[in-house]
Structure formats: C-alpha cells, structure tokens
Amino acid sequence: MEMRNITLRFGGVEAIKDISFDIREGEIRAIIGPNGAGKSSMLNVISGFYHPQEGEVWYKGAPRPSMKPYEVARMGVGRTFQNIALFEGMTVLDNVMTGRLTHMKASLWEQAIWWGKAEREEVQNREQVEKIIDFLEIQAIRKTPVGRLPYGLKKRVELARALAAEPSLLLLDEPMAGMNVEEKEDMSRFILDVNDEFGTTIALIEHDMGVVMDLSDRVVVMDYGKKIGDGTPGEVRSNQDVIEAYLGVPHE
Numbered sequence: 001m002e003m004r005n006i007t008l009r010f011g012g013v014e015a016i017k018d019i020s021f022d023i024r025e026g027e028i029r030a031i032i033g034p035n036g037a038g039k040s041s042m043l044n045v046i047s048g049f050y051h052p053q054e055g056e057v058w059y060k061g062a063p064r065p066s067m068k069p070y071e072v073a074r075m076g077v078g079r080t081f082q083n084i085a086l087f088e089g090m091t092v093l094d095n096v097m098t099g100r101l102t103h104m105k106a107s108l109w110e111q112a113i114w115w116g117k118a119e120r121e122e123v124q125n126r127e128q129v130e131k132i133i134d135f136l137e138i139q140a141i142r143k144t145p146v147g148r149l150p151y152g153l154k155k156r157v158e159l160a161r162a163l164a165a166e167p168s169l170l171l172l173d174e175p176m177a178g179m180n181v182e183e184k185e186d187m188s189r190f191i192l193d194v195n196d197e198f199g200t201t202i203a204l205i206e207h208d209m210g211v212v213m214d215l216s217d218r219v220v221v222m223d224y225g226k227k228i229g230d231g232t233p234g235e236v237r238s239n240q241d242v243i244e245a246y247l248g249v250p251h252e
C-alpha cells in the first residue's frame with residue numbers, strides 16, 4: 001500500500017499535510033507522533049473512513065478509487081478501534097464470528113433454511129474462528145459475555161475479530177493504550193505472532209515509544225500533520241527532527 005501526497009482537511013484544519021509513505025507486504029509499520037499529529041486521521045484514510053482532498057492511496061499496484069469502509073474491508077483491509085467497538089452483551093465467540101461477515105456469500109434464503117452454501121460457509125467460518133481463538137489463547141473465555149472481561153482481554157478479542165476476516169493488511173489503532181505492562185507484553189507478542197504465523201501486514205498507531213521500537217520494522221513519525229521521520233527504529237531514533245519534536249531528548 002502506498003500513500004501518495006495525502007492532504008486531509010477538516011474545514012480550516014489541515015490534519016494531514018502532503019504526506020507520502022508506503023507499507024510493504026509482510027512488514028509491521030508503525031505511525032507515531034504526539035497528540036493531534038494526525039495519526040488517527042491517517043489510519044482513517046487508509047481504511048476508507050476519511051477521503052483526502054488531495055493525493056492518492058495505492059493498493060496492490062493501482063490507485064484505489066474512493067470507497068466506502070466496507071468495500072475497503074472486502075479488499076482485505078481489517079482494523080481495530082481506539083475505543084473498543086465490541087458487542088458487550090454477546091459472547092467472545094459470537095463477537096469473533098461477526099468478523100466473518102465480510103466472507104458470507106450465501107443468500108438470506110439459503111441461510112434461513114440452512115442449506116447448501118449456507119451450511120458449508122458456516123462450517124468454514126467456525127473452523128477459522130476456532131483457529132484464531134486457539135491462536136490468541138482465549139479458549140477459556142469463548143462463552144463469556146465480552147462485557148465481563150477485563151480491558152486487556154477485550155482488546156485481544158477485538159484483535160481476534162479483526163483477524164477472523166483474514167485481512168491481508170491489519171490496522172491497529174493504539175492496540176496497547178490503557179494496558180498495564182504485562183498486558184502490553186502479551187499484546188506485543190500476539191502482534192508479532194500474527195505477523196509471523198499468518199503473514200499479515202500490520203500498520204499500527206501507538207503512543208508507547210518503547211513498544212513501537214521493539215515491534216516495528218519501520219516507523220513513520222508525524223507532527224502537526226507533517227511527516228518528520230520515516231525509517232527503521234534505529235534511523236528514526238537518531239533523526240534530529242524526531243528527537244526535537246517528539247522524543248524531547250535523545251533516547252540512547
């Protein structure tokens with residue numbers, strides 16, 4: 001995926017100013033920056049929630065036309081949200097099953113009489129969902145209503161639901177926000193494992209610098225809507241603009 005000269009405005013506010021960067025297949029790419037830098041806006045451009053006034057999003061070698069978020073999802077771009085967006089009254093299993101919706105093709109009629117394609121789809125969906133539940137180690141809570149889970153586990157269920165759609169590019173909006181150290185370590189491990197095991201390309205927004213540097217192959221740094229750094233964690237750490245604008249002091 002490639003962002004080419006993206007500019008996004010909200011009225012008079014320029015949230016993103018002429019930013020270009022790419023996300024390579026198979027990598028973990030982080031977008032970091034201080035509050036209000038434009039990170040969430042950028043994630044929303046990638047996932048089709050916002051449409052930039054200028055610039056193009058290239059996906060799989062071609063410019064992507066203006067699309068609705070569900071169309072972007074069907075093209076294999078999955079996401080999680082900063083504020084957890086799960087169905088609190090439903091079980092973990094049912095929540096993860098909703099992630100399969102983009103894969104359902106049987107007609108309502110076929111589903112209603114549980115016949116042919118509908119039955120085959122349901123079996124396939126179940127298998128995929130069970131695989132992900134095992135992978136993320138949430139078997140023990142599969143029948144628990146999500147509303148009863150602690151925050152860290154809810155975040156993991158949200159990851160499971162996004163993975164259920166089998167995205168080729170997964171966008172994570174602050175996956176570690178609000179977590180304690182142990183939960184952060186768990187989440188980091190799962191993100192690395194997902195990338196490794198399923199080959200999923202991952203782009204994430206994160207505030208916690210330590211986590212990002214350990215996790216990512218490459219990092220984009222934003223500040224006031226501009227891109228001020230782009231490279232490996234090592235390169236970004238030693239970039240003077242980044243040090244001044246974001247880190248404040250050298251990290252070494």
Ligand SMILES: Nc1ncnc2c1ncn2[C@@H]1O[C@H](COP(=O)(O)OP(=O)(O)OP(=O)(O)O)[C@@H](O)[C@H]1O
Nearest residue numbers: 010013014015033034035036037038039040041042
């Ligand atoms: N829907 C919107 N309407 C108007 N202005 C917006 C909207 N979304 C974002 N902005 C503005 O765009 C700028 C960038 O915001 P954005 O949320 O993308 O930054 P961020 O880096 O994700 O910040 P944070 O880390 O606090 O989530 C801010 O000035 C914000 O007020």
